[in-house]
Amino acid sequence: MREKTFLLALLVLFGLTLLMFVDVLFTSKEVILSQLGTDLSSQFVYWREFGFSQLGQGNLALWNPHIFSGMPYFGGFQSALLYPPNWVYLVLPLAKAINVSIALHVFLAGLFIYLWTFHRGLHPAACLLSSILFMFSGPYFLHVSAGHLPNLCAMVWAPLLFLAIDGLLQERSFTWCLMGMFAITMQILAGHPQYVFYTAIAAGLYSGLRLIRARERPRLVLGLGSMYVGAAALAAIIHKFGVSVDFLRKFRAESVFRCDYKASKLVEPNRDEARAPSGNSSARRGLYICVGAGSQGTVRWDTDGASVMRRAFVRDKTMPGAPRCDEKFPEPGHRF
Numbered sequence: 001m002r003e004k005t006f007l008l009a010l011l012v013l014f015g016l017t018l019l020m021f022v023d024v025l026f027t028s029k030e031v032i033l034s035q036l037g038t039d040l041s042s043q044f045v046y047w048r049e050f051g052f053s054q055l056g057q058g059n060l061a062l063w064n065p066h067i068f069s070g071m072p073y074f075g076g077f078q079s080a081l082l083y084p085p086n087w088v089y090l091v092l093p094l095a096k097a098i099n100v101s102i103a104l105h106v107f108l109a110g111l112f113i114y115l116w117t118f119h120r121g122l123h124p125a126a127c128l129l130s131s132i133l134f135m136f137s138g139p140y141f142l143h144v145s146a147g148h149l150p151n152l153c154a155m156v157w158a159p160l161l162f163l164a165i166d167g168l169l170q171e172r173s174f175t176w177c178l179m180g181m182f183a184i185t186m187q188i189l190a191g192h193p194q195y196v197f198y199t200a201i202a203a204g205l206y207s208g209l210r211l212i213r214a215r216e217r218p219r220l221v222l223g224l225g226s227m228y229v230g231a232a233a234l235a236a237i238i239h240k241f242g243v244s245v246d247f248l249r250k251f252r253a254e255s256v257f258r259c260d261y262k263a264s265k266l267v268e269p270n271r272d273e274a275r276a277p278s279g280n281s282s283a284r285r286g287l288y289i290c291v292g293a294g295s296q297g298t299v300r301w302d303t304d305g306a307s308v309m310r311r312a313f314v315r316d317k318t319m320p321g322a323p324r325c326d327e328k329f330p331e332p333g334h335r336f
Contacts, residue, residue, distance in 0.1 A: 040147025184231030
């Protein structure tokens with residue numbers, strides 16, 4: 001009976017999600033949910049296209065050269081390259097992937113609320129009502145209109161964490177700890193650290209209230225704490241693994257570039273004569289930044305050793321010896 005009830009609720013939630021988004025999920029037009037001029041149309045469309053187009057070519061985009069003089073991309077949480085549900089961007093066109101991602105997380109929001117409330121002993125009808133209310137509530141659903149993709153992705157994992165907390169307090173099983181670790185890890189990878197912080201505060205208060213009447217409190221506190229410690233460690237391992245794989249793939253790029261202050265542009269020297277420039281400079285495999293003589297330039301090269309000028313500009317053209325570098329941008333789809 002319980003399985004049939006759950007299956008019925010699942011179909012209702014899926015049907016409501018489909019009914020809400022059917023006009024954008026099953027259309028041949030390039031239509032994207034959210035209003036024009038919001039974060040989605042002005043930011044996340046380009047970020048998702050850039051990051052996952054590079055990931056689809058086997059390149060983990062650590063750096064975004066298109067913003068100002070460049071800025072970290074993978075290191076910024078909102079890139080969300082390693083968030084598993086976002087891998088839909090690798091198999092679907094951009095507009096379709098965005099719409100599917102939004103619809104999927106709206107459905108997950110209702111599903112996780114249903115599981116949590118059902119575990120707390122509510123009537124199935126009450127569980128279903130609470131799920132629908134959360135799916136289409138103002139604090140959650142209005143992020144669709146605003147185009148807040150990371151918010152939509154991060155918020156849905158909070159109910160699953162609360163389910164894990166209740167389960168641990170009732171059954172003392174390590175399985176619930178693993179579920180909590182999974183929920184927090186997914187929330188971290190989703191790309192909005194503020195909601196990780198908000199959820200941690202709410203989970204701490206909720207756990208404290210539940211522990212008032214609980215037995216074996218030290219053991220329970222250890223189990224609850226292990227959820228966040230384990231999730232933080234797991235998220236760090238996943239990020240480190242992604243960077244390590246990308247580094248090993250690019251390891252054969254052995255070219256070294258230098259900035260010749262007597263020349264008018266950045267040049268590639270002979271490998272035997274390669275040397276770092278004098279002055280305030282730093283060089284790393286895969287990224288070279290030269291600061292000196294009033295100029296700054298950044299150069300990246302691909303695995304074939306071909307130099308690619310990303311951005312370079314002269315801050316003070318009157319300074320003697322300052323190299324002049326034209327600003328060049330890669331063609332769409334170029335590997336970074």
